[in-house]
Amino acid sequence: NEFYKNKFMDYTDPLRVITSRTEGTATYTALLFIPGSTPYDYYTKEYEKGLALYASGVMIMEKCADLLPDYFSFVKGVVDSEDLSLNISRETLQKDNQLKLMRNSLEKKIKNELHAMLVNDREKYETFWKNFGRQIKFGIYGDYGMHKDLLGDLLMFYSAKEKKLVTLDEYVEKMPEDQKCIYFAAGDSTDRLAKLPAAELVLDKGYDVLLLTEDVDEFCLQIMRSYPRKDAEGKDGTVEFKNVNSGDLGLETEDEKKAAEDATAENKPLFDAMKDALDGKVKEVKVSTRLKDHPVCLSADGPLSIEMEKVLSKQPGSEGVKSDKVLELNINHPVFAVLKAAQEAGDTDKVKKYSSLLYAQAQLIEGLPVDDPAAYAEAVCSLMK
Numbered sequence: 001n002e003f004y005k006n007k008f009m010d011y012t013d014p015l016r017v018i019t020s021r022t023e024g025t026a027t028y029t030a031l032l033f034i035p036g037s038t039p040y041d042y043y044t045k046e047y048e049k050g051l052a053l054y055a056s057g058v059m060i061m062e063k064c065a066d067l068l069p070d071y072f073s074f075v076k077g078v079v080d081s082e083d084l085s086l087n088i089s090r091e092t093l094q095k096d097n098q099l100k101l102m103r104n105s106l107e108k109k110i111k112n113e114l115h116a117m118l119v120n121d122r123e124k125y126e127t128f129w130k131n132f133g134r135q136i137k138f139g140i141y142g143d144y145g146m147h148k149d150l151l152g153d154l155l156m157f158y159s160a161k162e163k164k165l166v167t168l169d170e171y172v173e174k175m176p177e178d179q180k181c182i183y184f185a186a187g188d189s190t191d192r193l194a195k196l197p198a199a200e201l202v203l204d205k206g207y208d209v210l211l212l213t214e215d216v217d218e219f220c221l222q223i224m225r226s227y228p229r230k231d232a233e234g235k236d237g238t239v240e241f242k243n244v245n246s247g248d249l250g251l252e253t254e255d256e257k258k259a260a261e262d263a264t265a266e267n268k269p270l271f272d273a274m275k276d277a278l279d280g281k282v283k284e285v286k287v288s289t290r291l292k293d294h295p296v297c298l299s300a301d302g303p304l305s306i307e308m309e310k311v312l313s314k315q316p317g318s319e320g321v322k323s324d325k326v327l328e329l330n331i332n333h334p335v336f337a338v339l340k341a342a343q344e345a346g347d348t349d350k351v352k353k354y355s356s357l358l359y360a361q362a363q364l365i366e367g368l369p370v371d372d373p374a375a376y377a378e379a380v381c382s383l384m385k
Contacts, residue, residue: 007052012036014035014076015036015124015128016033018031018033018075018109019031020105020106022102026098027082028079029079029080030077032075032077032109035076037131043134047073050065051068051076053078053079053081053084054078055081055085056080067099068106070135070142071142071151072110083098084096118167136155137214137220138216140155140220140224141219157184157211157217160194161203166210171208175239179239180250181239181240181242182240182241183249184217185198185209185211193211196244197297198249198299199211202249218307221241243307245300247299263287263331269343270340271286273348274355278355278359281371282298282359284301285328286327288330291333294365295333295358296330296361297328298326298327298363298368300326301324301326302323304321304322306323327358329358335354339354342354
């Protein structure tokens with residue numbers, strides 16, 4: 001521990017020490033450390049990854065970045081090899097086959113040690129996850145998902161049902177046999193996400209919902225697409241990830257789907273009027289199959305979710321990125337009866353006003369900024385008079 005703190009200028013003991021001695025195609029000795037805290041500059045451009053590389057006890061490079069993949073860039077340590085030449089240049093080193101063999105070996109060793117920590121020392125692993133879990137997620141999302149099979153079983157997310165961090169293996173293991181998807185909700189707060197109308201519906205069905213609160217989370221799961229799961233007969237299969245606020249959740253019976261489609265067709269004049277009143281803000285207005293007690297919600301139609309839109313809109317040059325939003329209404333809610341009565345009475349102003357109010361409410365539920373807060377406040381106040 002003292003060697004680590006002096007060598008790498010850290011004030012805390014390492015979370016885990018990894019030792020490795022390999023002989024054969026690549027002969028080396030490695031002493032690696034997983035830090036106990038996140039370096040202050042870790043998620044900045046100034047941070048330099050790499051292991052100290054020695055040849056027969058003589059230092060060749062202070063930080064050899066080629067020995068570590070980016071998703072394990074938090075690892076610090078020293079590697080000593082007898083197979084490297086003392087006068088090897090930096091350019092030659094990058095092409096050296098021995099270095100590639102060492103990198104592959106170290107990558108497997110680090111992965112195995114992390115998984116062992118997850119299985120045998122959950123408290124320490126959760127500390128590691130708090131410090132560096134974000135980097136593991138970036139590792140899955142980067143390179144078009146090439147490393148998802150290597151890193152997928154290291155992932156942890158907050159469970160709405162268990163109210164703690166769970167792995168994907170733990171989630172899948174506890175899935176009821178009739179559950180078709182791994183459900184998740186993405187946003188900025190676990191408390192708010194657990195109260196989303198669609199999340200409540202999934203939970204009421206007895207299924208768990210993973211609550212994602214980091215900007216990379218949904219991108220990570222989208223690039224993974226699915227996760228291994230054995231079927232009822234024990235055969236290998238997969239289960240897909242599903243955002244509770246996008247597309248068909250697969251929870252409705254055929255009769256419920258048919259009833260919603262019929263109700264949407266029956267109320268088409270009202271829904272068309274609401275869509276016109278919202279002036280391009282939504283792609284469609286329809287009857288919801290995901291609402292129980294709430295009057296309204298927003299869902300996304302297409303691959304870009306509402307949360308992904310929020311993340312991308314913060315990036316330079318992404319101002320025009322928009323998800324295709326669908327305004328879903330609960331036809332069993334008293335508000336819908338008022339809307340329908342206004343449409344039948346020809347009160348177009350009331351339909352427009354209520355459409356704007358409901359859309360703003362749906363935006364607030366999703367954590368989106370209301371387009372015109374002053375107009376929304378005025379509309380609410382007018383109803384309170």
